[in-house]
Amino acid sequence: MSQDEFIIMGRVSGLFGVRGWLKIYSHTSPREGIVRYRDWYLKRGDDWKRHRLVAGRSQGKGVVAQLQGIDDRDLAAPLVNCDIAVRREQLPPLESGEYYWNDLQGLRVLNLQGIELGVVSHLFETGANDVLVVRGERERLIPYTKGEAIREVDLEHGRIIVDWDPDF
Numbered sequence: 001m002s003q004d005e006f007i008i009m010g011r012v013s014g015l016f017g018v019r020g021w022l023k024i025y026s027h028t029s030p031r032e033g034i035v036r037y038r039d040w041y042l043k044r045g046d047d048w049k050r051h052r053l054v055a056g057r058s059q060g061k062g063v064v065a066q067l068q069g070i071d072d073r074d075l076a077a078p079l080v081n082c083d084i085a086v087r088r089e090q091l092p093p094l095e096s097g098e099y100y101w102n103d104l105q106g107l108r109v110l111n112l113q114g115i116e117l118g119v120v121s122h123l124f125e126t127g128a129n130d131v132l133v134v135r136g137e138r139e140r141l142i143p144y145t146k147g148e149a150i151r152e153v154d155l156e157h158g159r160i161i162v163d164w165d166p167d168f
Contacts, residue, residue, distance in 0.1 A: 006041055006048060006085035007102050010034050014080055016059065020070040022079060024056075024063040029125070032058045035065060037090055042082040097146070099153060101130075108159045109134045109142070112151065115166050117142075132160070140168065 014023035026034040035056030041048040056065035070076050091100065101123045109117045109132070118136025123144065125131075130144040142164055143149050152161040 005087055007088055007091060007100065008083050008085045009037070009040075010063075010084040012042070012079045012082045012084065013062075015073055015076055016064045018073045019066070020072050020076045021064050021066045022070075022076055023059075024065050024084065026063050032056070032063050034063060034084065037086045039086065039090065040067070041085045041087070042079060043085065044078070044082055048085065097153075099155075103155060104132070104153070104160070106158075107153075107155075109136075109140075109162055109164075110159055111162055111164045111166060113166075117162070117164065117166060120160065140164070 009028055010024050010026040012022050013025040015021070016023045024034060026032070028034045035053060038053050040051045040053055042051055043049075051070075052068035054066050054068050056063060067079075070079070094100070104120050105122060107120050109120060111117060116136065117140055118134040118138075121133045121135045121139075123130050123132055126143075128143075132142045132144055134140040134142055142162055149162050149164060150160065151163055154161070
């Protein structure tokens with residue numbers, strides 16, 4: 001399977017208890033949304049391996065989960081720091097004009113004057129709006145505000161057009 005078939009949803013961040021439960025750092029919103037997916041793919045080295053989620057829940061400010069066949073701490077320990085992904089077809093369909101963050105990462109960013117500002121490294125939430133982290137000759141933080149800073153997302157040509165001063 002190609003890397004594009006997987007969408008990283010979180011990471012195993014530690015162990016929880018002695019019965020093989022894992023602490024999960026989830027990239028989903030809401031945080032516990034990651035446990036809606038029954039088939040998880042964990043990356044160890046360069047390989048993705050399918051695991052079946054048998055239980056998961058919110059725990060304090062985080063998420064904990066148990067995978068099929070992982071029923072003690074010693075079996076769970078090698079999974080710490082593994083990325084957790086799902087296959088793209090497991091994700092719900094999006095409305096027109098909506099994008100998964102994963103689809104925006106790696107796109108070139110140009111302003112209205114055609115000046116290339118860099119490439120989308122990653123995104124983060126601020127509460128008010130999401131923010132593109134654009135890396136070029138320097139790093140820029142551009143608010144993901146459609147119709148304002150974000151004028152066009154063109155996945156076919158691998159670019160985002162923004163209304164952004166290159167000096168910012």
